[in-house]
Amino acid sequence: MNYSLLTIVSYIIGPTLIIVSHIGSLLILITGLSWGSVLWIVLLYVIRMLATTAIYHRLLTHRSYQTPALVLWVGCIVAAAAGQMGPSWWKAHHLNHHQYSDQDQDPHSPYTPAKGLRGFYWSQGGWLLSPRFFPAKLPSNVESDLVLKVIDRLHFIPLVALGAISYFIGGVEYLGAFFLSTTLLFHGVQTVNSLSHIIGKQPFITNDHSRNSWFVAFLTLGEGWHNLHHAFPSSSRHGITICAGRVVYLPDPTFSFIKMLEFLRLGSKLRVPVETDLLARAKNRHFEDSGLPVAVETAVNS
Ligand SMILES: [Zn+2]
Ligand SMILES: [Zn+2]
Numbered sequence: 001m002n003y004s005l006l007t008i009v010s011y012i013i014g015p016t017l018i019i020v021s022h023i024g025s026l027l028i029l030i031t032g033l034s035w036g037s038v039l040w041i042v043l044l045y046v047i048r049m050l051a052t053t054a055i056y057h058r059l060l061t062h063r064s065y066q067t068p069a070l071v072l073w074v075g076c077i078v079a080a081a082a083g084q085m086g087p088s089w090w091k092a093h094h095l096n097h098h099q100y101s102d103q104d105q106d107p108h109s110p111y112t113p114a115k116g117l118r119g120f121y122w123s124q125g126g127w128l129l130s131p132r133f134f135p136a137k138l139p140s141n142v143e144s145d146l147v148l149k150v151i152d153r154l155h156f157i158p159l160v161a162l163g164a165i166s167y168f169i170g171g172v173e174y175l176g177a178f179f180l181s182t183t184l185l186f187h188g189v190q191t192v193n194s195l196s197h198i199i200g201k202q203p204f205i206t207n208d209h210s211r212n213s214w215f216v217a218f219l220t221l222g223e224g225w226h227n228l229h230h231a232f233p234s235s236s237r238h239g240i241t242i243c244a245g246r247v248v249y250l251p252d253p254t255f256s257f258i259k260m261l262e263f264l265r266l267g268s269k270l271r272v273p274v275e276t277d278l279l280a281r282a283k284n285r286h287f288e289d290s291g292l293p294v295a296v297e298t299a300v301n302s
Pocket of ligand 2: 057061062094098229233
């Protein structure tokens with residue numbers, strides 16, 4: 001894809017601000033952290049993580065539920081404040097990840113182009129500092145929405161504004177807290193790309209190394225149930241596994257948030273696979289006398 005100079009400049013600002021956040025986090029070594037600034041770190045982490053998982057990932061990219069356009073737009077502005085680029089860029093890379101999971105064209109696999117520690121570094125953020133950073137093409141259904149396109153090209157403004165608000169609220173200490181929250185958030189999201197393809201169980205059959213990891217699920221409000229997600233990408237609920245041949249539901253705060261949107265009539269048409277489909281996709285399944293597939297307890301693959 002031929003990017004305009006303005007788009008190239010706009011996109012490069014993304015990883016630049018993440019590097020600034022890493023360095024800016026050191027401010028807390030000078031100011032220290034009060035309970036108020038600790039609360040600010042956690043609050044900014046949770047809100048921006050939810051926007052990334054519930055809006056960028058499960059709504060914008062996978063359309064696992066529906067919302068009014070205003071919810072999508074506002075959610076994308078909050079997600080852009082996470083400092084991890086805009087909706088076109090985000091969706092383009094994530095669709096590539098699903099299409100080519102753990103193959104050469106996967107933008108951030110821990111198995112290619114490198115393995116081991118270098119593969120971990122690559123999937124945990126190194127890929128953003130390579131030519132792979134620029135998607136081969138941007139999704140037309142995002143680019144055709146003028147609001148989303150503007151958010152994409154001006155993705156850095158919500159982040160910079162949040163930094164300014166932090167400084168306005170609590171001076172240098174809160175600015176340092178904002179940088180630290182942004183840095184932790186960045187690494188939290190990237191663990192889905194790295195650890196969720198390395199550690200955890202694989203209760204479902206997929207053509208990749210995706211895993212269900214409680215540790216990553218904790219950091220990412222439910223996104224760590226990544227093996228389920230690769231098996232059923234359009235499911236709004238990720239917290240599902242197979243245990244002793246039965247479907248078991250796991251804590252999934254992002255799904256709870258989506259259910260809250262539904263309760264408030266801001267979300268609808270939630271897609272969740274039925275149990276017969278889940279069992280049919282489970283590893284080591286057998287069939288009961290009824291003819292329905294029932295999974296045999298799966299082995300741990302890590
Ligand atoms: Zn994945
Ligand atoms: Zn996905």
